[in-house]
Amino acid sequence: MPELPEVETIRLMLRPLVTGRRIVRAHVLRGDIVGFPDAPGLEHGVAGRTIVELARKGKYLVVRLDEERDLVVHLRLSGHLEVVSQGDEVDYERARFELDDGKALAFAEPRALGRMFLVQRDKYPPELAGMMKMGPEPIQPDFDAAFLRERLRGRTAAVKSLLLDQQIACGVGNIYSDEALFRAGIRPHRRAGRLGKSEVDRLARALADVLKDGIRWCGTTLRDGRYQLPEGGAGSFQKRLAVFGREGERCRRRGCAGVVRLQKVGGRNARFCPVCQK
């Protein structure tokens, strides 16, 4: 569930807590969360390294270390990062990085689908091929309506499915794709290549806007409470969701009598207002 706004929020909050800190040692508590190289290799490879900065690409968080190493983290559905005191226990903890200030960076992941990779900056392994092939972020200048129109041209798949394709544009998941399509007034099952120019224009704008709004409100914490801020507490974009998680409820647009519908699109749930979205 962490999508671009959630990962960016985590990055911003973690940054002052870990930048400049040295990793004294690391413990991988569950080996299969290491995507590359392996648990011992990751533990050994980060020991003694200093955290230079925190970066992000799409939904990947990149912990830049000295000696040209990157610790790449993908939170997938339920991954979580927080800085704790070294004695503190963390539920579903999968890895811990002890820092030189008595704190520790903990990686928790109940589903155990999240992954960590320790790589040399100039040679990312095949395990991270998906990351290398990612398209631009909708909030970056290299993404615009003309680019999106080109990527959707001739495609027969549902526009919702293509918004989830990280190779077209990265960082968007189920929540923000639903919200962007609502803002653009486009139904999720519409065939991407059949959208009109003005529709794609609106969609490109909506994608950028909804991601920026998500960041502004520190991400979306759903009722399951899985996404929590690294410094504790919840995001607040869930209060502003137009359609996600609101199936069966009235459309939020003033004066609209529509009821938010839930429909499977390409194997995933999609929500939309049948009145506002054509």
Place this chain on the structure above:
DNA sequence: CTTGTGTCCTGTAGGC
């Protein structure tokens, strides 16, 4: 290449 489907993983919502 494109598209749709199944798999991973496990806590939990919902059904009976």
Place this chain on the structure above:
DNA sequence: TGCCTACAGGACACAA
């Protein structure tokens, strides 16, 4: 009340 199944989600493997 309690058990059981289905589902959620992102990325990727795979089939057609």
